[in-house]
Amino acid sequence: MLHRHGCTTVIASRKFDRLKQSADALSIATGQQCLPIQMDVRKPIEVMNTVDEAISSFKRIDILINNAAGNFLTPTSGLSFNAYKTVLDIDTVGTFNVSKVIYEKYMQNHGGVIINITATLYYRGQTLQAHAGSAKAAIDALTKHFAVEWGPNNVRVIGIAPGLVAGTGFAMAIGGVDSDAYREYVSGIPLHRESAKVDVAHAVLFCVSPAAKMITGHTLVADGGSWLTFANP
Numbered sequence: 204m205l206h207r208h209g210c211t212t213v214i215a216s217r218k219f220d221r222l223k224q225s226a227d228a229l230s231i232a233t234g235q236q237c238l239p240i241q242m243d244v245r246k247p248i249e250v251m252n253t254v255d256e257a258i259s260s261f262k263r264i265d266i267l268i269n270n271a272a273g274n275f276l277t278p279t280s281g282l283s284f285n286a287y288k289t290v291l292d293i294d295t296v297g298t299f300n301v302s303k304v305i306y307e308k309y310m311q312n313h314g315g316v317i318i319n320i321t322a323t324l325y326y327r328g329q330t331l332q333a334h335a336g337s338a339k340a341a342i343d344a345l346t347k348h349f350a351v352e353w354g355p356n357n358v359r360v361i362g363i364a365p366g367l368v369a370g371t372g373f374a375m376a377i378g379g380v381d382s383d384a385y386r387e388y389v390s391g392i393p394l395h396r397e398s399a400k401v402d403v404a405h406a407v408l409f410c411v412s413p414a415a416k417m418i419t420g421h422t423l424v425a426d427g428g429s430w431l432t433f434a435n436p
């Protein structure tokens with residue numbers, strides 16, 4: 204979506220082969236350059252190297268989308284100490300690391316928009332999600348702290364909280380599109396539909412555009428009203 208609106212992009216994650224495949228597909232589909240860089244958001248040195256490479260390749264970073272997340276469904280009794288810490292490290296510490304480095308190396312002097320992809324899991328204490336819910340709660344706090352601290356440098360910071368998105372790991376975790384559990388989940392959403400990936404992209408596009416130039420420190424829930432009605436099992 205951002206490519207289709209004139210952006211070049213860097214995509215970064217741990218598995219280079221998958222990244223390269225995605226970058227090639229995106230470039231072919233849109234004609235825009237997409238640079239894949241192997242990086243673990245938990246490792247500050249790798250984050251710093253990635254940001255340096257992005258700036259040296261494109262000379263600017265106008266938009267950061269913090270989208271790295273690890274998640275699985277488990278009761279707290281099935282969550283090891285390390286499992287809890289791992290999810291907070293990826294989601295929360297990862298968001299902190301990448302935002303801090305990009306702010307200090309670029310946005311502090313040039314402005315920009317940071318989008319934190321988050322979730323509504325902690326709004327009502329979703330079962331099986333103590334790890335991801337607390338990680339996302341901390342991300343939502345960072346959205347506000349960064350917005351207040353970095354607003355004077357013309358950096359806007361916005362959270363986007365999707366719900367069920369077709370074709371993602373969470374959709375598989377609740378049984379996949381053909382299961383009764385999936386259909387039941389969707390029928391409990393006030394709009395009676397799950398998101399497509401493009402719906403999330405549209406929310407991002409709005410938030411990074413001048414149409415949202417007065418929005419910062421806010422988390423936009425884009426879940427069809429799901430969090431209002433979802434019943435814990």
Ligand code: HXC
Nearest residue numbers: 272273274275277281283284285286289322366367372373
């Ligand atoms: C319980 C689990 C587990 C599971 C991993 N662990 N999977 N515990 N149930 N299903 C535990 C491991 O046993 C280990 O603890 C600890 O977590 C770390 O696991 P590792 O595999 O060593 O760590 P790592 O390689 O860093 O990967 C962790 C992971 C992984 C990110 C959680 O499962 C993964 O790569 N998942 C794919 C990415 C992903 O989940 N994306 C979905 C994001 S969607 P011990 O004690 O054994 O050492 C999302 C949105 C949700 O977040 C929105 C919902 C509405």
